[in-house]
Amino acid sequence: MLNNKSILIIIVVIIFSFLISIITLKSFNKNEKIVFVDLQKAYNDFKMNAEIEKEAQGLFQKRQLLLDSLLNDLKTKEKVANKSKNKGSKENLEKDKEFYFQKKQYFDNSNQQIIEQYKSKIWETIQTLSNEFANENEIDMILGKGAAQAFVYGNEKFDYTNSFIEYLNKHYSEKK
Numbered sequence: 001m002l003n004n005k006s007i008l009i010i011i012v013v014i015i016f017s018f019l020i021s022i023i024t025l026k027s028f029n030k031n032e033k034i035v036f037v038d039l040q041k042a043y044n045d046f047k048m049n050a051e052i053e054k055e056a057q058g059l060f061q062k063r064q065l066l067l068d069s070l071l072n073d074l075k076t077k078e079k080v081a082n083k084s085k086n087k088g089s090k091e092n093l094e095k096d097k098e099f100y101f102q103k104k105q106y107f108d109n110s111n112q113q114i115i116e117q118y119k120s121k122i123w124e125t126i127q128t129l130s131n132e133f134a135n136e137n138e139i140d141m142i143l144g145k146g147a148a149q150a151f152v153y154g155n156e157k158f159d160y161t162n163s164f165i166e167y168l169n170k171h172y173s174e175k176k
Contacts, residue, residue: 032140032141033137033138033139033140033141034139034140034141034142034143034158035139035141035142035143035158035159035160036142036143036144036145036158036159036160036161037130037142037143037144037145037159037160037161037164038145038146038159038161039126039144039145039146040146041146041161041165042126042146042161042164042165042168043122043123043126045165045169046122046125046126046165046168046169046172047168047169047172047173048122048125048168048172049122052118052121052122053118056111056114056115056118059111059114060111063107063111066103067100067103067104067107070096070099070100070103071100073096074093074096074097074100077089077092077093077096078093081093125168125172126168129167129168129171129172130142130164132167132171133164133167133168136167137160137163139160142160142164
């Protein structure tokens with residue numbers, strides 16, 4: 001089921017794709033240098049993506065270890081509480097269960113926010129570097145292919161995906 005944010009993103013992508021198509025058709029002339037880049041491939045092969053993913057996975061694993069530890073403690077406390085006739089230990093067990101589920105929900109939500117922040121940061125960096133790439137290579141327009149399917153076909157001679165990925169990784173490494 002799509003949420004409002006997803007629907008809005010889809011609508012923006014469709015409008016953006018339509019505008020790119022119109023701009024391309026209206027402004028195409030022999031003196032302009034128009035190329036395309038497979039954005040999904042560029043995103044996947046961008047070193048920054050791998051580094052951030054590794055960083056995020058480290059954080060997520062630490063959080064999972066904490067949750068696993070809390071769950072093991074809960075199981076132990078549950079065994080003790082089941083054997084005990086003490087009402088207080090059962091009440092404490094319920095509080096501990098509630099704490100565990102709150103912590104799990106917090107981590108799940110926080111992890112999703114971190115992923116979205118990282119994706120946004122990666123796309124912002126790709127955008128900045130694509131402007132520099134276009135200027136350095138005297139490119140008038142870079143069309144995106146792949147992620148948003150702005151167009152369906154482009155002659156291979158206009159495909160700058162590999163050059164773009166090399167540029168992204170080189171300049172990202174230099175700016176670190």
